[in-house]
Structure formats: C-alpha cells, structure tokens
Amino acid sequence: MANRTDPTAKNIHGTNPQNLVEKILRAKIYQNTYWKGECFGLTAETLVDKAMELNHVGGTFGGNRKPVPFMCLVMKMLQIQPEKDIVVEFIKNEDYKYVRVLGAFYLRLTGTDVDIYRYLEPLYNDYRKLRLRSADGKFTLSHVDEFIDELLTKDYSCDIALPRIKKRWTLESLSQLEPRRSALEDDFEEEEEKDEEEQLTTGLDDEHDKDYYHGHSPSRERDRDRRRDRDSYRHRDRDYERERDYDRDYDRDRDYDRDRGRGRDRDRDRERERHRLREDKDYGRDRDRDRDRERDSRRDRGRRRSRSRSQDRKERDDERRKRHTRSSVSPTADEPKKKKEKKEKKEDGTDHPDPEIAEANRIRASLGLKPLK
Secondary structure (H helix, E strand, O other): OOOOOOOOOOOEOOEOHHHHOOHHHHHHHHOOHHHHHHOOOOOOOOHHHHHHOOOOEEOEEOOOOEEOHHHHHHHHHHHHOOOHHHHHHHHHOOOOHHHHHHHHHHHHHHOOHHHHHHHHHHHHHOOOEEEEEOOOOOEEEEEHHHHHHHHHHOOEEOOEEOOOOOOHHHHHHOOOOOOOOOOOHHHHHHHHHHHHHHHHHOOOHHHHHHHHHOOOOHHHHHHHHHHHHHHHHHHHHHHHHHHHHHHHHHHHHHHHHHHHHHHHHHHHHHHHHHHHHHHHHHHHHHHHHHHHHHHHHHHHHHHHHHHHHHHHHHHHHHHHHHHHHHHHHOHHHHHHHHHHHHHHHHHHOOOOOOHHHHHHHHHHHHHOOOOOO
C-alpha cells in the first residue's frame, strides 16, 4: 500500500509516474531502509524538510547497488506528484542547493519541453558545489551548472534514463521559445551606455553622427552584437546536438558490434553443444556395444558353468551306477564276515531262548567268563 501511486496522480508520458524509474532500481528503492523509515507518509509539505537534509546527489552505489536518499526522494515525488507551483518553488530556492537540484531533476522527468528549458536554463548561472556519490561509493566534486547541463544534454543521469526532449532550435523555430539570452548581456549593455555617455561628454557628436550614417552607431552595434550572440548560441546548441548524435551513433555502433560478438559467441556455443551431443551419442553407442559384449560373455560363462555342472552330474551318476553294479554282482564277499559275526554272537550265549540266561551270558561276556548253556 505504501508503494502505490497516489490515486489522484495523472499519467506522465502515457504511463504511471513511478514507471519512469526502471523496475530493478524501483525494487531496490522499495527495499531500502531510508525509504521505509524516512519516506513513509511524506506529503508535499513535509517533503521539503527531508529535501533540506540532503547532503549529496547520485543514483546507486556499492556492490549491491544501494540507492542514495536523493533517489528515494525523487521516487517519493513521483509517487505523490506535487503541484507544479511547488516544484517551481523548489527550483527557485537559492538557500538550499540540493532542494533546487531535486526540483530540477523531477521537472526533467515529468515536465514539458518548454518548461524544462524555461526553468532549467537559468540554473546555468548557479556555480555552487555539489557532492556527487559515484557507483563505487566514493564522493566526487561537481557543480550545479554541470548537473543541469547533464540533464539537458545527456540521456542518462543518476542511473535513470531521461525522457526524450525536443531540440532547442526546433522549439525556437516553432515560436514556442524565445532565443536564449545570455546573463552577461546586461553587463555588455551597461558598458555600451557608459561609452555613449563618455562620447557625449567629450563632444564627439560629429563623429557619432558620422558613425551613425556609416552604420557604426552604438545602437546598431548593439543590435549586431545581439544577433551575433544569438547566432553563436544557436551554433553552440547545434554543436551540442551534433556531438550528441555522434555519441548516439557511436553507442549504436558499439552496441551493434557487441551484439554481433554475442551472436558469434552463441554460434560457437551452439557448435560446441552440437559436438558434445555427438560425442555423447558416440559414447552411448560404445557403452551399448560394451554392454552387449559383457552380456554375451556372461551368457557364455553361464553356458560353460551349466555344461560343467551337467558333466559333473553325469560323472557322479556313472560312479553311483558302477558302485551299484559292483554291489549287486559280488554279494558273497560279505557273507563270511556276516557268518563269523553270527557265530561269534552265538558263542556268547546272548541268543539263548531263555531271556534270563541270555541276560546272564551278556553279563558274563562283559566280564570275560564263559556263557551258560
């Protein structure tokens, strides 16, 4: 709920104002402790107090790209969308330079082309120092006019892509902007007026009339200087635009070369993947062939083992058959032994018909005496 845009806010450049900040940076701002602790519940009136506490500008810094408080306040302004008069008062504030820079940055994101040039170009005369926090977390020295020039001439500032604006000479040709007037022009006019007064006091009226008729009057010179300054400003703006277009073309060529190199790397990776798949397929074939060979060898070993078992069984059966045959053919070999045992048994008297005598004979046989009859 705290990260939603104000329901009364209007779309900027056809989208939600918070979408002017990239999604990744927007998520980092929402997770920042300064945003959760200091920016919660801020309004257009209480935002000024937080802006007065700023002591540096920048986008993100550190390895995890932590946003600075300046960027959190810019996000809060996009969320609550203050009135244009409040933003203009931010820009016109001469006591707090970071409040002025905050308002200028917000106007660059949300304002029209005419308002951007009208309110930001006068800040070229502000030469106060600014502390700028770079991406590595270190502080560098900058100035207000340098920051304003970056907003008007660059595509990126504080890790945010700035919306496109029209060229100044285009707006001048459409009569939407007056030609830019230098802040030093008033000083030049004062010097010219002093020169005219000196000429009048020294009695050089004849020379003045002569210069007037020959096209060298101070008023004509002043008009000519104004036209010359205007042309120089136009030429400088055109030089800025030409350099900007050149930088954009260079960046486009560099992006094209980088994309081309990436495409070449993708083709190389694809060829490596194809070669690896081919090797895996060949390895699979060799593995299947080895598996079939091992299965055949196991089958052969099983066959040899079963053949040896059957041969051993056959030998045992033959041996058993031979013993049986031998026992059936010569049964008389054990008869004398059995007769002898029977005779010895009868001589002991243990087979007497009378059980008592047979028992006595067994006792006597154990004592080594002769049996009873």
